[in-house]
Amino acid sequence: AAPSVSPPATFAGGNVRIALVRQLSSGDYFEQWLAGAQAEAKALNVRLEVSSGDGNNDKQALNLEQAVTAKSDAIIVDHGFAQTVQPAIKKAVAAEIPLVAFDVDPGSPQAVALTQDDHQIAEQALGALKTDTGGSGEVLYVYVAGFAPLDRRDETWEQFKKDNPGIKQVAQIGVVNSSTASAVADQAKAALQANPGVKAIFAPYDEFAKGAALAVKELGLADKVKIYGADISTADIGVMTEAGSPWVATSATDPANVGRVAVRAAALLVAGENVDRALSVPPSLITQQGLRDAGITSVEQLTRAFPGLTTPDVARVPWAAS
Ligand code: SR1
Structure with missing residues (x-):
């Protein structure tokens, strides 16, 4: 306008x-x-x-x-x-x-x-994890303290574990650096080998989720271990929708x-x-199934499918065209 x-x-x-x-x-x-x-x-x-x-x-x-x-x-x-x-x-x-x-x-x-809304980001991803696991099972958690958004998502994770005593965090991994995904992949491989009962990974940052996906695929565990993440990009959509991908849900702006x-x-x-x-x-929950069903392959297509991802009323500038 x-x-x-x-x-x-x-x-x-x-x-x-x-x-x-x-x-x-x-x-x-x-x-x-x-x-x-x-x-x-x-x-x-x-x-x-x-x-x-x-x-x-x-x-x-x-x-x-x-x-x-x-x-x-x-x-x-x-x-x-x-x-x-x-x-x-x-x-x-x-x-x-x-x-x-x-x-x-x-x-x-x-x-x-x-x-x-980081609490909502974690709630949405964990809601998908709970639906898929029935609220019980061993979970690998990816987290690094000190980053405000990750700390807020962690508050929700801590509450989620209290509310769902069947969920057992068996290991925590995580690193943030200039090659986060590959560093997390290495850590995730070791953690999955040490904990063969893991059925879900909560990885609420897309570099964490990409690393976890790499580890699960390399270990041939994609049928057994599912990943619940945060954030989205065109590359992430590619990872989530490729055949046999373990990354099944992400909550993202x-x-x-x-x-x-x-x-x-x-x-x-x-x-x-x-x-x-x-x-x-606010974020939206994006699922692998939803992306595949709608044939979404890019963030541009995603924002058309989820108009709520664009927020012109947050800090609206009255002199700018919208
Ligand atoms: C290292 S902090 C990474 C997070 O910052 C932004 O809030 C993104 O959502 C990302 O997950």
Whole structure:
């Protein structure tokens, strides 16, 4: 639809600078998220200045300090550990630089905290696991503490185990680095060999799920062990739908849409508009069966089939076309 109001004058010359300060950048999720953020920046005529710590938290903190010193018009902090980013976030707030924190607790009430609904992500995936297992059996869990979204999904997993005493976590594995999927595949192979009774893997991050799928296939266990994950990409859809794939369900947002929301929220703050201090993007449950039945092979097709994956009303920009 055509925009209802004109853009504020600040946006006319293309000189609004939004710093995007990332902790991680490799992997399908983070690549799609960036593509969405860049597309929204282009649509809003703002310059998106992107840095990544590439998994090095000190480097991310330094990049954040630099964005504050450079007097960016707004800053988006994408992931990170609270203890490494909060000191610089405080400086941004003191310098009155609007700030959006995605998937990390900003620790400052002035900042906008953007999340996916991580409890719902875990609930949806675990709901599928419960249906398929009948609520009992040995489960392998993939988790790394310290990442806010994974910690929230872990809260749901802990509650799920209490509510379903027939579910037994027999091992926990996990690593987050620049080759997460292959590292998790190695760990999953060892854990599955040590625990031959496992019938499900809860792997709530797509790099975890891809690694787990590789391990299950290499061990020839795809008929016996099923994977319940999080996130989606075109490559993930390929893995989920290939013949004999053990990855049967994932709960996901569209990462590009979330990147767009982050940039919209930052632009609204630059314009002095009101933005809720807590923004949340809801996920959808995507099943292997559903993907196969609908013949979905890409995220573009998926977003057409699941219109709820696009959230134009979260941080809607009144001067932008929708
Ligand atoms: C290492 S944290 C990975 C998660 O961040 C985003 O929330 C994605 O959903 C991904 O699962």
